[in-house]
Amino acid sequence: MGGGGGASTGNGVKVLADATLAPNPSGGFWHRLANPARFQRLAGALMPWFVLGAVGLFASGLYFGLIDSPVDYQQKDTVRIMYVHVPAAWLAMMSYSGLAVAGFVLLVWRHPLADVAGAAAAPIGAAFTFLALVTGAIWGQPTWGTWWVWDARLTSVLILFFLFLGYIAIRNAFDERERAAKAAAILALVGAVNLPVIKFSVEWWNTLHQPASITRLGAPAIHPDMLRPLLLMAGAYLCLFVVLLLLRMRLELTRRRIEALQLARAGAAAP
Amino acid sequence: MTDFLRMGGYAVYVWSSYALVAVVLAGLTVWTVAALARASRTLTDLEALAPRRRRRSSPETIAPETVIPETITKEAPHA
């Protein structure tokens, strides 16, 4: 029932032959991008720029973050942890939004690269979430006197981490690729819809139980000298994310191609 | 220099955070690149073993299981 098997393989290859023999100039950008060869070429062209961007932004971000920026009045030098912690949290959120968008694109437009993008982005997002959590905890110890504190933001990031794990787990729970892809896509969308609700409820919960000694970390106005390394590091993280995403998408496409070839060989070998 | 390293007494916190970030991000990059290199090698090996290829399809085709969007087939002009 459905995908796989000889008949659809035949159809798939035939269709592709038509598409590649007669490139469609009127097809949209995203449609043309659905061809992995074209995607790889575009990715290959973009990659050096993002690598350069990452290197440059990391260098300047680290310089400004560690050397050329003021210390905080209360937190002294520990505020420098903010420069690696906050961008990680931003990227964690952004990655999850990416998963949701990829899921939406897969379900609505069935773009073949949507699933590849989702599979590629998930571990990167999980890594950033993990970094946000641990650097947050390390930051918490000198600031709040405890390694973990149930403030709204850290708690939300913790839950986000579990959402990532769930996404990766459901991907691996099915052998049929299409089922795994669609299940993960639905999960990402369900999670995305729930994320604001969860965040709201956690923030509410935090205000209900706010211990008096913990001060809110988000200062309303941030000093421009602190904003600069923050944004530089955020840009660096973003460039690195794109580089890793493109690499992992290429990895995923290569793995699928390998599977297809092995399947074809097995099929040819069998009588 | 020592002031820089001491980070106002918070050296262990600041440096462990930055070190962790460096390790995780570098590790992720290395892991990805290594996996990609390995997979590319496997792919070239496999493609070398399958020289009999239908002339109609291009060198890098989408895996047969991949769903092609309906609109591509509709738009592509049939000979």
Place this chain on the structure above:
Amino acid sequence: MGAFRATLARDLLIARREGGEAALAVIFFVLGTVLFPLGVGPEATLLAAVAAGLIWVMALLAALLALDRLFQADWREGALEQMALAPESLTLVVAAKCLAHWLVTGLPMAAAAPLMALLLNLPLEGWPTLIAAMLLGGPALSLIGAVCAALIVGSRRGGVLMTLLVLPLYIPTLIFGAGAVQAAIGGFDATGHLALMAATTCASAALCPWAAAAALRQAME
């Protein structure tokens, strides 16, 4: 509407014949709650302080346990495929199954809640709110759980995966429910919390059957 009623009747009948589902959820609920005083000591004030949250956590876990039966049995017997192929809306069928599920698991748990409150020394002011919150929030647990159950129906490693998927999504219900009871105990007005709880349930009732039906359909492709 006929499909809704038919599915509801069918599921309730099956549950009555098998009997295990409701009993499982309530027994886990009660027994798990009983373990806590045994673990942390019988000191009344300590138990009273954690009672609200504890009861809610146990309710979540019990609901989680019972979710397994929502679609798995029908899937195995092929009944799910028939429901999907039938002309009636799968969304309606799923909604009926969720209602049946809540009637069989959530409602008995809400009925058992006063007993839990007694065992954990929950102050009397919290009891009405506890029951109200569990009645309002129970359906949300069945509905949200249904989406996750539908996502992994037929997969081999379903059970543990379900935990990972469902528990984060249960968090708002937990917070609103426990918060309501704690507000009532503290002498504050709990209607805000209960209203949020009701909103969660209504939103779930509107969205979850549709999402679960979509998940079921792609599971059967």
